[in-house]
Amino acid sequence: MDVKTHDLLCEALPGAFGDVYLAQENRPEGMDFFNMVVADIHGIRPQELVDFQKEGGKVVGSFCIHVPDEVVIAAGAIATGLCSGSQFWVPDGEKFLPTATCPLIKASLGARFGKTCPFFRICDLFVGETTCDGKKKAWEILAEDAPMHIMDIPQMKRPQDFEKWACEIKGYIKKLEELTGNTVTPESLKKAIEIVNNKRKALQRLNNFRKLENIPISGKDVLLIHQIAFYDDPTRFVTMVNKLCDELETRKKQNVSVFKKGTKRILLTGTPLSIPNWKIHHIIETTGGAVVCEEMCTGIRYCEALVDETGTTIDEMVNNLTKRYLGHINCACFTPNKERIDDIIRLAKEYKADGVIDLNLKFCNIYDTEGYFVEKVLREHNIPCLGIETDYTDEDAEQLKTRIGAFIEMLR
């Protein structure tokens, strides 16, 4: 670790968190746990991981919601997300990657090479995938410094592609068995599927409160919880989310809303928002809007579909994982990807969105190009849509406030 540089990050984060999060009015008390997790993001959880390693456990980091955590858990290892959401890491990433690479990828490599993120130091294995050009090629550079395993994700969703992805999951199981020395058994995989499904169910329960007319929790709080889902202990996480949901249940009965009457309901779609990327939510929710749903990897795409729990053999369970992880995640990396457009329309109705903001991280070509269809179909459905491109800097914050503010004002 480069402790001195890392300290700069630790000094900046509480200020940013205070401005964006703690300044909110009428937050649920159940957010206290998540506040604490963020406040000590590079303390508590990393320590747990290191303690686990001291007992002989292995920690596996990944960058994409197509990579099944179930397999890691079934092998007795701990899975953690690694995508990076801060400009802090971008300059170190740009030493190795083209500037015209999306900030998420640059920050991820920067976090490793700059030695300024404990998660990137702790992991025993880094799992990359071939979802997009930027990631696929970045893993080659990361592999010079870190132990990598690559999963080749099909670019289409035909029957043969499901077979191929099942094969990749089996290869991943083998890799993890080698890493941990443990065997993935039908019992351990079944249990792992339940653990991760419970996480999804808790998040689904949480998201359902956002469908209410009176929304008892802010969009940015829900975003934060999704972000924490990627690296917190899954069982503790489920407990804390359900505890929060119990509180929201009471709020629901009392028609409590954290938003003023007339606040416009925004569905956010597009590229992922990794921690601590709260920029767009903060802008939307301080200019008359409420984010009611994220059709994103850090949102609905992460938790919406469950893995079928009825499998009893490894083969059956791998097939069930394949169906969920290939069939039900509609990332713009697929061609064609009409299912995502259908999702957006469906979610806009379910969450009663007044408008959609199609968000693109700069230089993410796949989501940017797919925006053509997103905007076209939303127009056909008479749902107002604003396309936005941004990165991790704050340079465009004022301009975005103006654009997003004007968009929200225009919504009836």
Added chain:
Amino acid sequence: MDVKTHDLLCEALPGAFGDVYLAQENRPEGMDFFNMVVADIHGIRPQELVDFQKEGGKVVGSFCIHVPDEVVIAAGAIATGLCSGSQFWVPDGEKFLPTATCPLIKASLGARFGKTCPFFRICDLFVGETTCDGKKKAWEILAEDAPMHIMDIPQMKRPQDFEKWACEIKGYIKKLEELTGNTVTPESLKKAIEIVNNKRKALQRLNNFRKLENIPISGKDVLLIHQIAFYDDPTRFVTMVNKLCDELETRKKQNVSVFKKGTKRILLTGTPLSIPNWKIHHIIETTGGAVVCEEMCTGIRYCEALVDETGTTIDEMVNNLTKRYLGHINCACFTPNKERIDDIIRLAKEYKADGVIDLNLKFCNIYDTEGYFVEKVLREHNIPCLGIETDYTDEDAEQLKTRIGAFIEMLR
């Protein structure tokens, strides 16, 4: 066709061709044929294709050297390349695609949607592939206007990936059989493999002259011939290239060089140079350099490896095509892609390059990222390297002249 707009292109092309090509001194007479092909690029060949269609024939256009022309020929159809190399088509492409997309892809879509390229009007089928994010997603938009078939190229080269690509080639055969009403037989496929191999052999023969100390033909002439290889009739093309090579054989005996003594030998590597993109060759060859080899799709990657001709069944021949088309094309779309770096080092030696220019079309993330390894390994081999990023405009021409000129001057 938008004839009026197309006329503007036809007016501009002869001027550009005259400046870049006809102004060269001591060109081989065998270039006359290729001059004529370019001079009437939207006349002679398109007319041949239309005449073929009138007799019931089908024309199949593709965008990538991973797509095997052999299959098209075996089905009794005509294969033509479609990648576009002119800024002329870019603005029409930008109406549909993000600005931050490589100019080749933007120009290709622009050529179709702007109705200003006869090849893009004539084709009965457009074959896309998932080589890069930009192309993969662009085909979805092209499919709104044109009949498309997509081949999903594996992103890696493990044994299972070869099986997968063989499966894609078989799917392509089926598609072409449906399109043409013809059956691909072992005989027709064998014959087609020979036809395309002959094209490769002729180009290999041509490229070999560039290994000589006295180079009897300019790099830009060889580039032009590679570009024409993508769309001319293969049998005629082979005859004309061999005729030219006979002339070069005489030049070889007489130690004729088209370059002055002391001209520096440049290996060009990177993204493809589609017709009429002659910009970098022209700059290099007017600032003291000679391009001796292109480690590019429009170069060595297109012609270096032959398909094994010993197969007798369709399965054997498909396997041989797979080995060649997946195994021997080292595009930056693969991960890892060490073979390309090995190729560059090998070719630099074979062609006695004094230096390497690593060329990247703007917003091509895969080649740009791989440049990290290209430059690193060249440094390790003490081979001077210049990384350049450019697009189809002429805006950076003066700046490139300065940079390339300085690089060439620096070479000993």
